[in-house]
Amino acid sequence: MLSRRAALRFGAVAIGATAAAAGAAGCSSADDDRAAEPDPLLTALDAARRDADAAAAAAAVTPDRAGALAVIAAERTAHADALATEIARAAGEDPTLPSATTSAAATSAAPITPPTIDALRSMLAESQRGAAALARSLDGYRAGLTGSISAAVGAQQAVLLR
Numbered sequence: 001m002l003s004r005r006a007a008l009r010f011g012a013v014a015i016g017a018t019a020a021a022a023g024a025a026g027c028s029s030a031d032d033d034r035a036a037e038p039d040p041l042l043t044a045l046d047a048a049r050r051d052a053d054a055a056a057a058a059a060a061v062t063p064d065r066a067g068a069l070a071v072i073a074a075e076r077t078a079h080a081d082a083l084a085t086e087i088a089r090a091a092g093e094d095p096t097l098p099s100a101t102t103s104a105a106a107t108s109a110a111p112i113t114p115p116t117i118d119a120l121r122s123m124l125a126e127s128q129r130g131a132a133a134l135a136r137s138l139d140g141y142r143a144g145l146t147g148s149i150s151a152a153v154g155a156q157q158a159v160l161l162r
Helices: 004-036 041-061 063-090 100-107 117-137 140-160
Strands: none
Touching: 041 063, 041 117, 041 140, 063 117, 063 140, 117 140
């Protein structure tokens, strides 16, 4: 025969286990749905890497604008790093370790044809619009990150490529 205290303890454990199982079942289906969709920041990450590579290539063949183009390349690389860190964090990875997102970029770097200043300006304008649209569709830190990137790319066009 169970004592009253043991019966209450057993009941509390049973209720807690049932609630935990129900909660885990509910969370796993939501996590599965999110895992099936690609991270929306991947497009901004690709654009940042593309812009950084293009600016670096243009700096190599445009010595009179090399300083400004090097700044753009460095800033867009920093944007790519911040986006990759956030993507890894959201995926449950350790952002301090190399991930598939950062490894793929390092191994797939192919020589790029240097764009003209006008072509780079167009690329940056496209990236700015994409980041602004993405910021409006997100919330919290991710919205702030992409909004900040959009503003920085706008400043690059207006100040560095004037």
